[in-house]
Amino acid sequence: MHIEVRGLNKQFGDFHAVRDVGFEIAKGHLIGLLGPSGGGKTSILRMLAGLESPTSGDIIFHGKRVNDLPPQERGIGFVFQNYALFKHMTVFDNVAFGLKVKKQSKDQIRDRVMQLIELTGLKGFEHRYPHQLSGGQRQRVAFARALAPEPQLLLLDEPFAAIDAKIRTELRTWLKEMIERVGITSIFVTHDQDEAIEVADEIMIINKGRLEQKGSPWDIYKNPQTQFVASFIGESTMVEQVERLRGFEEAANWPGTQALIRPEYIEIGKRHEFRIPSATVQGRVKHLHFRGSEWMVEVEVGDIKLITYRSLEKDVLQPGEEVHVLIHRAYLFNDNDTWIMENKLKEDPMPVHI
């Protein structure tokens, strides 16, 4: 189902939880709603589902405004973080629940339930009760139950938040495959960027009730439109007065800007490791953290602290060691705009508008 939302607002008393949110989702797409807790993600889902009414704005499913349609007529499946399965019902009966409500025949219900149990890899578990399942299996049941009545839109609100990290990673891949196979338009809410990046075709970043940016994970990572997005996606260091860094002096011409530098934009090492040592600045290694596949290095350049990574293949650095630091580029922000500025000793000095 094609989804369109226009000028959506939700106020709880004086509190403005969702502010002027608008987006479209193409049929069959899987969208990730990503943002910090309290940002308004659940409120957006609840308005789509009809569990909460918007203060203003339009919700349009398949070209038709559905603001006044009751939840049961919207064709929506919902999976929550703690989707309490019916404890006294077996897996089979849980999945069948929505179908019984729809008054389908016994045979129809059985066929549909067994099809979903097979699809979700729960074959052999149909007579178990929820307490006899792992957290991951329970969420598979919740997923099968939501899909049973053949909804047109699937809403998943932090479905894996309460599950162990390792199982959660497996479930992400599983969910993505399932949704692709079923071909249902879906919205997946999470506060975990890795989860959103891995699962969703496209991400919407929600913060303080606003939609900050919508795009593919790679596009958002490469071209963050706001300071919030840049600092939320990926790792980075905020730098005050970036013009103090060699190669970035031109930033002084954009007063009021703040800079943000990602770890992968920084190289550190011994002098001979650099092709243009004159583009580097002196720094001192503060801490080294072994990350399993690389070193994470905290380095100080004057009073500016930066974070970067270093390959395990290179000479091992020591805390306190003097190193050369090459900063390839920085993001600059003011209230309205974002630029990428390259180190001018290395490349084109003009900031590029993004």
Ligand SMILES: Nc1ncnc2c1ncn2[C@@H]1O[C@H](COP(=O)(O)OP(=O)(O)O)[C@@H](O)[C@H]1O
């Ligand atoms: N029924 C409600 N009454 C009052 N405030 C609410 C209600 N529901 C949500 N809020 C507030 O709206 C904000 C957004 O909440 P929510 O949509 O749950 O965010 P998220 O899902 O991103 O964590 C929060 O500050 C929350 O406290």
Ligand SMILES: [Mg+2]
């Ligand atoms: Mg929430």
